[in-house]
Amino acid sequence: MQLDEYSMIFSKILYSTFPEFEQYQQIREYSGLNEAYLIIEIPSPSNNDNVLWISTCDEEITVGFDWYHTHFGYSETDEEDFKIAIDHIRDIVEEKIAIVIVKKNDSWVRSSIITDKDLPLLNEDETIDIKSWNGTYFN
Structure with missing residues (x-):
């Protein structure tokens, strides 16, 4: 089972920014297709019950933390979405938000x-x- 192209490109960008996240990667197959997407669930260093999660399902990046989540996939280009999502993840882990x-x-x-x-x-x-x-x- 191989990641779809969107997930492969995003994962390279994500892991170049946050290499420690790769250990939490899960690959999930699309039902009935021979492609897959990423689910990444990273436990918070302050409380393992608070999880930062990232998904590339349906060629849309979803970033969530605890009871909050938001979607990225509505910019003019995938590259712009990737950058905005990475910035949002960085804001969470650097406690800017x-x-x-x-x-x-x-x-x-x-x-x-x-x-x-x-x-x-x-x-x-x-x-x-x-x-x-x-x-x-x-x-």
Whole structure:
């Protein structure tokens, strides 16, 4: 089973930037096709339950951390998408951004990123959890 071309190109760029991520690579086959895509799940150094995950399924890069994820695949070129996705991954692992998870009665309501220490406005009975790669975003 061979990676599709999109996944092969992105993986070379990703691993040249973050060579330590390659050990977490999983290859998943598209159902009924002789091609595959990447799933990479990297445990956070601060908490193994907080996982940074990257997928190239359907020629779209998806990057997620904890209860947050976003998609890259809408630029004019794949190369531009790759660069934006790599920059976003770098922002997560360098703690330039953190993830805010809003809950109400312990149930997920929404997730977003923050780039500074300004927290989102909360509705009544909502609480937040803040997650960052090293667990030191507010320290």
